Amino acid sequence: MASTDPQEPVQIQDSPLPKVLLLKKPPAFFIIGEQPFTSTKFHYLKAYESPLPLDQFLATHALSIQAILSSAIAPLTVDILQLLPAVRVVVTTSAGLNHLDLPECRRRGITIANTGSIYSADVADLAVGLLIDVFRKISAGNRYVKQGLWPIRGDYPLGSKLAGKRVGIVGLGNIGYEVAKRLEAFACCISYNSRKKKPFVSYPFYENVCELAANSDALIICCGLTDQTHHMINKEVLLALGKTGVIVNIGRGPIIDEKEMVRCLVEGEIAGAGLDVFENEPDVPKELFELDNVVLSPHCAVFTHESLKALSELVVGNLEAFFSNKPLLSEYVDE
Numbered sequence: 041m042a043s044t045d046p047q048e049p050v051q052i053q054d055s056p057l058p059k060v061l062l063l064k065k066p067p068a069f070f071i072i073g074e075q076p077f078t079s080t081k082f083h084y085l086k087a088y089e090s091p092l093p094l095d096q097f098l099a100t101h102a103l104s105i106q107a108i109l110s111s112a113i114a115p116l117t118v119d120i121l122q123l124l125p126a127v128r129v130v131v132t133t134s135a136g137l138n139h140l141d142l143p144e145c146r147r148r149g150i151t152i153a154n155t156g157s158i159y160s161a162d163v164a165d166l167a168v169g170l171l172i173d174v175f176r177k178i179s180a181g182n183r184y185v186k187q188g189l190w191p192i193r194g195d196y197p198l199g200s201k202l203a204g205k206r207v208g209i210v211g212l213g214n215i216g217y218e219v220a221k222r223l224e225a226f227a228c229c230i231s232y233n234s235r236k237k238k239p240f241v242s243y244p245f246y247e248n249v250c251e252l253a254a255n256s257d258a259l260i261i262c263c264g265l266t267d268q269t270h271h272m273i274n275k276e277v278l279l280a281l282g283k284t285g286v287i288v289n290i291g292r293g294p295i296i297d298e299k300e301m302v303r304c305l306v307e308g309e310i311a312g313a314g315l316d317v318f319e320n321e322p323d324v325p326k327e328l329f330e331l332d333n334v335v336l337s338p339h340c341a342v343f344t345h346e347s348l349k350a351l352s353e354l355v356v357g358n359l360e361a362f363f364s365n366k367p368l369l370s371e372y373v374d375e
């Protein structure tokens with residue numbers, strides 16, 4: 041009997057249930073509750089447990105794989121998709137879709153189910169947390185106290201007030217909007233840059249990200265990674281943000297030209313950064329470790345106990361809907 045649990049070993053013999061391909065082993069923390077991600081309506085086919093090379097494994101099962109459970113750690117490339125002509129749906133566990141070849145999926149008529157808004161509140165909380173941490177030096181102060189420096193060096197340097205700050209949000213989708221709502225409650229002045237002006241908000245819109253930076257005390261990167269947004273935050277944007285400006289990134293590392301950002305931080309061209317994502321994860325530029333005005337977290341903005349429970353329900357709901365010929369719960373629609 042093949043496994044219906046994404047962490048349990050799979051047996052290669054056939055099951056009467058439809059197959060959902062898993063290319064890479066999910067992180068252990070995906071195991072929450074009793075039987076997360078499981079269903080009696082389909083079973084998981086775990087490519088990573090097969091002794092066969094991936095292309096042979098996929099060729100063996102090619103005609104029976106109609107669905108893929110995909111994640112940011114397992115890019116779904118043209119090379120893989122062309123080995124799987126029967127695939128009709130890709131359900132992804134990530135908010136970002138940059139690991140999927142979207143044009144190729146579109147060309148093949150593959151429908152994508154994303155994570156909808158299940159992560160938005162958690163990611164927004166972390167973005168605001170990073171911003172407050174940088175302005176008010178929470179992590180740096182924590183180190184100061186724990187290292188016993190307070191009695192020796194005395195009072196800690198002043199931080200900056202959050203209220204009244206001009207915050208520029210890059211990408212006003214679900215997550216960006218949640219960030220904006222939170223920061224409005226902190227009396228910040230919100231403006232934004234997006235592919236298109238959003239009719240449902242009255243925040244000032246900047247078509248040009250450099251102009252947004254020049255008119256902001258902090259930039260929060262909330263957009264997805266695409267060919268258009270790769271290194272969108274470059275030297276020009278960072279210099280426009282300026283010596284008192286702070287950058288927060290909870291989108292994807294490569295949206296910022298990381299080398300330039302590190303240089304700007306080291307040379308004091310910008311005031312600080314709160315970063316959950318990096319260009320070459322899990323490698324983080326060592327220069328950042330030395331800087332008290334930089335707060336780092338290990339790409340964990342989406343993950344809470346609650347968001348993973350919601351993810352498990354959504355993933356199973358989408359896959360069951362697909363195999364029952366019902367509408368997906370969270371179909372991705374490119375705007």
Ligand SMILES: O=CC(=O)O
Nearest residue numbers: 133134135136342
């Ligand atoms: O970064 C995490 C995600 O895109 O879900």
